[in-house]
Every structure is written in structure tokens, then in C-alpha cells.
Amino acid sequence: MRFEFRALPARVLFGAGRRRETPELARQLGCTRPLIISTPEQKDLADAIASLFSEARAHVFSEAAMHTPWNVTSRALAVAQGTGADSLIAVGGGSAIGLAKALALRTGLPQIALPTTYAGSEVTPIIGETQDGEKRTRRTLDVLPEAVIYDVDLTLTLPARLSAMSGLNAMAHAVEALYAVDANPVTSIMAEQGIAALAAALPEILANPASRDARSRAQYGAWLCGTCLGSVGMALHHKVCHVLGGTFDLPHADTHAIMLAHVVAYQAGAAPHAMRRIARALGADDAWTGLHALGTRLHVPRSLAEIGMPHEGIGRAAELVLRETYANPRTPDHDSIRAMLERAWRGAAPQPDAL
Numbered sequence: 001m002r003f004e005f006r007a008l009p010a011r012v013l014f015g016a017g018r019r020r021e022t023p024e025l026a027r028q029l030g031c032t033r034p035l036i037i038s039t040p041e042q043k044d045l046a047d048a049i050a051s052l053f054s055e056a057r058a059h060v061f062s063e064a065a066m067h068t069p070w071n072v073t074s075r076a077l078a079v080a081q082g083t084g085a086d087s088l089i090a091v092g093g094g095s096a097i098g099l100a101k102a103l104a105l106r107t108g109l110p111q112i113a114l115p116t117t118y119a120g121s122e123v124t125p126i127i128g129e130t131q132d133g134e135k136r137t138r139r140t141l142d143v144l145p146e147a148v149i150y151d152v153d154l155t156l157t158l159p160a161r162l163s164a165m166s167g168l169n170a171m172a173h174a175v176e177a178l179y180a181v182d183a184n185p186v187t188s189i190m191a192e193q194g195i196a197a198l199a200a201a202l203p204e205i206l207a208n209p210a211s212r213d214a215r216s217r218a219q220y221g222a223w224l225c226g227t228c229l230g231s232v233g234m235a236l237h238h239k240v241c242h243v244l245g246g247t248f249d250l251p252h253a254d255t256h257a258i259m260l261a262h263v264v265a266y267q268a269g270a271a272p273h274a275m276r277r278i279a280r281a282l283g284a285d286d287a288w289t290g291l292h293a294l295g296t297r298l299h300v301p302r303s304l305a306e307i308g309m310p311h312e313g314i315g316r317a318a319e320l321v322l323r324e325t326y327a328n329p330r331t332p333d334h335d336s337i338r339a340m341l342e343r344a345w346r347g348a349a350p351q352p353d354a355l
């Protein structure tokens, strides 16, 4: 055996009601005057966290948007400076957390994240920002939140459909961690557990969105999967979703949910050990049929066409996927990527190509 494992420095508080510990956690970081960040839809939640702080010392900025656009970041920076914020508290999904990271990068302020989706950004040193229509991603510990509070109560309002797609988005991190070029035994254990926790919890959430038990297990799985994303390199699936989302403005979680079984089928022959572990976590005969069946059970969208991708974009997407080199178990080529995208566009069943 030969591997490298790097642990990420972060403090994680997990449990129902623990959002109420936010001011104490901030105090332990030496902070009493946070800027609380959310998307417009989660402003009430941000106000509720602000009200936990005494003497109106917390301010709220509720304009976070998907893909961290620079114009929003620059407005938020002015508010952070104008209010004398000494810390950043993100309440929401990847959009709110992304904005807090963008501010932390430029101000050095410590962050606390209270995630309300399963996207996983709160435990990664990764930031994606959009400027002049181009999304650029980089890794730096400067954007990793110092502390994360997973309070299941904050996820109860996440609609069942969004929960399913966000959960599959999380699962994609763990799937790719299992065949990552820098995979290691610790991350792989987290990946398998994360997939298993989400695969069991998501159908229960669909059947009973108010189930705190299922929501809590999904959140646990999302933490494990997010940690995988933060720890090892991702491969073809994340590249494809990045290209599709960035080029055709497709919704992030939907794109992940549609593509995952297709990409896993594409990789199947080149990563047999990872495929066995994914199948085992899903309780399925093999990885891609298990993921496809889970998507069907969760009623996620099946085709790129239905989420707005133009058919004539397939060739361009294949080119962009191949433009940069990155580690992947199977060496991608234009024809096979195009064929996979064509199947995903039509909503056809995934197909493991001959290598």
C-alpha cells in the first residue's frame, strides 16, 4: 500500500438545534460582529441566526447567487467593510457558502457555515467564482470555513425534489473519490459510508420530507461526501458538469443528478475496484445500474434536454470536456464522450462502452 492522506482543519458540530450555538462558536473564534450571508430565499433564516447575537451586532447580506458572480461579491465586500464585520457566517447552500468563501479570500475573516443543502462546499478548500461569463475554480485553505454547524432543522424546508438532486450531487463527490488518482483508504471509507447513508435516506425523504431522522442521515452522508470532495481530486463527472453548467447555464444539482449514472457507466471498465465499492454501498449488482435505479426511484430529471441544454451544444461540450487534461481512470475521446452526452441528452439508459 502507498498513499498520502491530508486532513483538513475544520471543526464540525453535528446535531439538531445546534444552530443556537453559533454565537458561542463565533466567540470562541474571537468574533462578535458577524456578517450573515444567505440567498434572498433564505433571508428569514439569516435574520433568525442574526437574532441570536446580542445588541444587534450582526448584519445580514442576503443577495448570494449561484456560481458566486463577482458583482455580488464586490457589493458584499463593501457591506462587510462598512459594518466592521469580524467574521462571516453563511446560512444556506453552495451559493451562500461560496460568497462567504469569496469574502474570506479577500478579507481573511474567519467563517462559520450552516449548510441547508447537501452540496458539500462547507468542508472544501475550493472556490468557484464567475466574472465576465467565465467560472474559475481554485483550491486554497484560505477559503475553508473554520467551523461548520450541521443542524438538521435547517434542512427541513428543502423541497423533496431538491433534496434528491442535492443528495445525488453529494454522492457524485464520493463516487469520484473512490477512483481518484490520489484516493486513500481513509477518504474511501468516508466515500463508501457517504454513498450508503444518502442512498438509504433520500428515498425516505421523498416519501416523508418531514422525517428528521432521514434528513439527519442524509446530512451525515453529505458531510462525508463533501469531505471527499475537499480531500482528493475529482475526475470526468465533475469536469462534464462544470462544462455543461458553465456553457449552457444548466442548474448545478440537476446536471449532477442526470449525469452521474452515465459517467459511472463510462468509467466502469477502467475502475473495477471503485465500481465494486459503489455497488456495495448502494446494495446493487453494479454501480451504474444501481445509480440509475436510484435516480428513477427519486424521480430526478432524466435528460439534459428537459433542463434546457440545446442539442447542437453536444459537440461543443465534448470539445470542452477534452480541452484540458486531468486524471481520469479512462482516457476520454471525442466520439465516446459525444455518445455519452447524446444518451444523457435524450434521457436514454446509461451504457458502459467497450474500452
Ligand code: NAD
Pocket: 039, 041, 042, 065, 066, 067, 068, 092, 093, 094, 095, 096, 098, 116, 117, 118, 119, 120, 121, 122, 124, 125, 126, 127, 128, 154, 155, 156, 157, 158, 159, 162, 166, 229, 252, 253
Ligand atoms: P444553492 O445554494 O443555490 O441552493 C439551491 C436552491 O435551494 C436555492 O434556490 C436556495 O434558495 C434553495 N435552498 C437552499 N436551502 C434551502 C432550504 N433549507 N429550504 C428551502 N430552500 C433552500 O445551491 P447548491 O446546490 O447548494 O449549491 C450550488 C452552488 O454551490 C454552485 O454554485 C456550485 O458550484 C457550488 N458548490 C461549490 C462547492 C465547492 O466545494 N466550492 C461544492 C458544491 C457546490
